[in-house]
Amino acid sequence: MNVTRRLVGGALQGPLRHRDFRFLLSGAAASQTGSQVTLVALPLVAVIGLKAPPFQVGLLTAAETAAFLLVGLPAGAWVDRMRRLPVLIRADVVRALAVGSVPLASLAGVLTMAQLYLVALVTGVATVFFDVAHQSFLPHLLPRDHLVAGNGALETVRSSAQVAGPGLGGTLVQLLGAPLAMVTDALGYLFSAVLLLGVRTREERPRAAAGRSLRGDIAEGVAFVLRQPLLRVIATATAASNFFTALLMAVQTVFWVRVLTLSPAAIGVLLSCSAVGGLAGALCSGALARRFGQARLIWLSAAATSPFALLWPLSAGAVGAPLFAAGSAVVFFGAVVYNIAQVSFRQVICPPELLGRMNATLRFVVWGTLPLGALAGGAVAATAGPRTALWVCAVGFLTVPLPLLLSPLRRLRDLPTTAEGAVDPHDAEPTPAAAGAAS
Numbered sequence: 392m393n394v395t396r397r398l399v400g401g402a403l404q405g406p407l408r409h410r411d412f413r414f415l416l417s418g419a420a421a422s423q424t425g426s427q428v429t430l431v432a433l434p435l436v437a438v439i440g441l442k443a444p445p446f447q448v449g450l451l452t453a454a455e456t457a458a459f460l461l462v463g464l465p466a467g468a469w470v471d472r473m474r475r476l477p478v479l480i481r482a483d484v485v486r487a488l489a490v491g492s493v494p495l496a497s498l499a500g501v502l503t504m505a506q507l508y509l510v511a512l513v514t515g516v517a518t519v520f521f522d523v524a525h526q527s528f529l530p531h532l533l534p535r536d537h538l539v540a541g542n543g544a545l546e547t548v549r550s551s552a553q554v555a556g557p558g559l560g561g562t563l564v565q566l567l568g569a570p571l572a573m574v575t576d577a578l579g580y581l582f583s584a585v586l587l588l589g590v591r592t593r594e595e596r597p598r599a600a601a602g603r604s605l606r607g608d609i610a611e612g613v614a615f616v617l618r619q620p621l622l623r624v625i626a627t628a629t630a631a632s633n634f635f636t637a638l639l640m641a642v643q644t645v646f647w648v649r650v651l652t653l654s655p656a657a658i659g660v661l662l663s664c665s666a667v668g669g670l671a672g673a674l675c676s677g678a679l680a681r682r683f684g685q686a687r688l689i690w691l692s693a694a695a696t697s698p699f700a701l702l703w704p705l706s707a708g709a710v711g712a713p714l715f716a717a718g719s720a721v722v723f724f725g726a727v728v729y730n731i732a733q734v735s736f737r738q739v740i741c742p743p744e745l746l747g748r749m750n751a752t753l754r755f756v757v758w759g760t761l762p763l764g765a766l767a768g769g770a771v772a773a774t775a776g777p778r779t780a781l782w783v784c785a786v787g788f789l790t791v792p793l794p795l796l797l798s799p800l801r802r803l804r805d806l807p808t809t810a811e812g813a814v815d816p817h818d819a820e821p822t823p824a825a826a827g828a829a830s
Contacts, residue, residue: 405533406541411590412532418583420548422483425579427556427666428563428572429490431659433507434644435569436493439655441504445777449641449769454508456637456761458515459754466519467751468608471744474594475528476587482521483584489513491577497570523754526734527746531594539677539735546673546731553666553723561659569655612748615741622753624798625733628693628791629757632726635787637764638771638780639703643715646777651711661716668720672727679728684804689732690795696725700788704781722788 406412437443437451470478489510496502533541563572616622647653653661672692680688702718741749771780795801 405537406544409532409537411592412541412544414586414590415529415532416544416548418483418586419545420552421579421586422486422583423549423552423579424556424559425490425576427552427662428560428579429576431557431560431655431662432564432569432572432576433493433511435564435648435655435658436497436502436573437504437507438644438648440497440569441502441507443504445642445645445772446769447504448645449765449767449772451504451507451511452637452641452765452768453762454511455515456758456765457512458519459758460762462516462519463755463759464609464613464751466523467612467748467754470520470523470527470751471608471612471746471748474596475524475531476590476592476594478520478524479528480584480587482517482524483580483587485517486514486521487577487580487584489517490573490580493573494570494577497568502570519751519754519758523751526737526750528594530743530746532592535739538739539680539731542731542735543673543676546676546727547670550666550670550673550723550727554663554670557659557662557666559659561654561656561662564655564659608748609752612745612752615745615749616752616756619740620799622737624794624800625689625736626753626756627794629733629753630760631787631794632693632791633757634760634764634767635700635784635791637761638768638784638787641765641768642772642777642780642784643703645772646781647712647715650777651706651715653712657712661712664713664716665719665723668722668724669727672724673731676728676731680732685732685736686800686803686805689729690792690798690800692725692728692732693795694792696721697788697791700785702785704778704785 407416434448434451437448443451492506493502493510496506529541529545530538559575560572563575616626644658647658647661676688679692683691699718699721702714706712706715706718737749737753768780768784771783
């Protein structure tokens with residue numbers, strides 16, 4: 392109770408005053424909890440239920456994230472031409488229907504890997520639109536001085552779901568089987584859609600798209616990102632981190648089941664323990680930003696925590712699961728602190744009419760590496776074993792902070808608050824498209 396009072400009375404008090412933000416936050420809690428159940432259940436459907444080999448599990452992980460490569464850039468241009476709230480609601484409904492088809496097919500005895508690939512792909516496309524619209528909608532709900540706290544609250548909810556969801560998922564898989572456990576995810580998406588229907592904030596209709604081509608809109612968003620040196624280096628580091636994160640996601644379930652011989656319930660507990668680090672990062676991010684500075688925190692969070700990825704391939708025997716969980720907890724702590732700092736920076740410096748395209752451009756770059764990492768993980772695990780794949784992942788994480796350490800971020804304590812302030816004066820003059828994007 393005291394912790395709750397401190398949160399409400401402290402950094403989260405500002406955004407929580409807004410009724411519509413509370414609805415958005417509650418919807419995020421429902422959908423994120425369900426998603427964490429599927430994080431446990433979906434790969435177990437493939438590994439245990441359908442006896443899929445490592446490469447097929449990697450392919451399944453790649454299918455979940457392939458949408459960021461397929462529709463990542465045009466999604467931002469489309470979202471900037473629409474009101475964001477209806478996009479969020481429709482994406483939740485599509486995800487609920489796609490995920491709900493898995494338990495139905497299992498009960499009918501017709502579930503196949505092909506359906507899992509299709510469900511992963513459809514869910515991924517809906518998630519692209521949801522995430523781009525979500526990050527672009529938040530600045531319409533909250534004033535700029537509440538954005539860091541608002542993003543912190545959303546990360547707290549996401550991290551809390553990562554603590555509670557996998558344990559619930561592992562228990563449901565143990566009791567009901569992996570396919571039926573995914574009903575929780577479908578219900579979470581539906582509940583999120585219902586809560587979003589209660590949001591009263593209405594956006595102005597975006598300016599008419601007449602005379603503007605989709606290609607031109609995409610180019611405008613890309614140009615805005617390219618002329619910001621700090622955005623470029625953040626994109627590079629985040630893309631590398633996501634590549635190796637996807638590699639981890641592609642092989643960890645195979646490693647847990649076939650090397651550490653963990654049960655579904657034990658896997659859920661391991662994931663929940665790992666997620667405690669992310670929750671701690673969300674709760675501490677505001678205080679750490681005030682202590683070290685937002686710019687310094689971006690590179691410091693990655694440099695201080697990435698070496699703990701070495702605990703993953705070192706996990707073995709009776710202490711294997713605790714070692715794996717400890718490594719994940721520290722790495723997730725750094726990742727959440729990093730994300731809150733850099734996402735808030737992106738939202739502050741970007742003009743409102745470019746938010747969708749800016750977010751989509753960065754998502755295309757930083758999430759587009761996910762299917763590549765998943766395929767690489769599946770291929771390495773299939774040829775050299777899952778432990779070798781984890782070594783590749785751990786060594787890769789050690790390289791993630793390098794772009795940040797070699798960038799202007801090393802000389803800054805705090806980040807600029809305008810697009811003009813984020814441009815290095817020694818950079819070449821912007822192209823006409825880039826100059827227009829920053830106006």
